[in-house]
Amino acid sequence: MPPSTVGHWTYRSSDDPRLRAKAERLPTAFSVHAEQKPRERLLLYSMVFALAPARCLEIGVRFGGGSRIIHAALSDLDHGRLVSVDPFPEPDFDWETIADRATLIRGYSPAELPRAMxxxxxxFDFVFVDGDHTEKSCAQDLEGVAQVTAPGAYVLCHDAYHEPVERAIDAAVRLLGYQDCGMACTTLNDGCFVEPNKKVRYGGVRMLRRI
Ligand SMILES: C[S@@+](CC[C@H](N)C(=O)[O-])C[C@H]1O[C@@H](n2cnc3c(N)ncnc32)[C@H](O)[C@@H]1O
Structure with a gap:
């Protein structure tokens, strides 16, 4: 980069290519088969692109849309790896197309998290938690994540408005050394299971940071 003039000084910018990375694959975030709302997709891409983590973990893959969003942001940065864990992933694309920087582990969190690491x-310095949404499983995921993340790592929890997930996150903040950064995406989804007319709340992304 040519130097620029800042006041009386000539400033020569760092040569780090990540400073000039462009979000060329951002449209991927809106086209893939992800179980996320558009605002949540934008958040996930943007967090990875902005933080430029070296090692990302995803718990819960299903159709692989979240994996592809993270992979897109890492590819735009030309930096970082992703490891995704799911006992029964159903990617609707050939995983080989993202295998340059993404690894799929077929197995359960938290048992497989050391292998993922x-x-x-x-x-890991970035985690997307979107696995089993029961309170017990989510609590176990966050316990496991605490063992495989570096201080300062960011942890995004999907469907954080779902009450069992919310309770598990609250307990993790009290007990496990996570700083609560609050809701990073307020996509509250107050829906219902129609036939029994049972209200069920999903959506939202809550951000934690490892202390
Ligand atoms: C909500 S879907 C994931 C959606 C995906 N993250 C996305 O962005 O589209 C939940 C997934 O979690 C997986 N799952 C359930 N229990 C799990 C566990 N203990 N560890 C990892 N994944 C699990 C399920 O198999 C399912 O595919």
Whole structure:
């Protein structure tokens, strides 16, 4: 980069290519088969693109849309790896197309998280938690994540308005050394299971940070 003039000084910018990365694959975030609302997709892409994490973990893959959003942001940065864990993933695309920087582990969180960390080559600095939404499983995921994340790592929890997930996150903040950064996406989805007319709340992304 040519130097620029700042006041009386000439400023030569860092050569780090991530400073000049462009969000060329952002449209991917809106076209893939992800179980996320548009605002949540934009948040996920933007957080990865802005933070430029070296090692990302995704818990819960299903059709692989979240994996592809994270992969798109890492590819735009030309930096970082993703390891995704799901016992029964159903990607509707050929995983080989993202295998340059994404690894799929077929197995359960938290049991497979140490193996995921080995596959990533170190502790994670970004995590997307979107697995089993029962309170017990989500609590176990967050316990496991605490073992494989570096201090300062960001953890995004999807469907954080779902009451069992909310309770698990609240407990993790009290007990496990997570800083609560609050809701990063207020996509509250007050829906219902129609036939029994049972209200069920989903949506929202809550952000935690490892202390
Ligand atoms: C809501 S879907 C994930 C959606 C995906 N993250 C996306 O952005 O489209 C939940 C997934 O979690 C998986 N799952 C359930 N229990 C799990 C566990 N213990 N560890 C990892 N994944 C789990 C399910 O198999 C399912 O595919």
């Amino acid at each position: 080995d596959a990533a080559g170190g502790m």
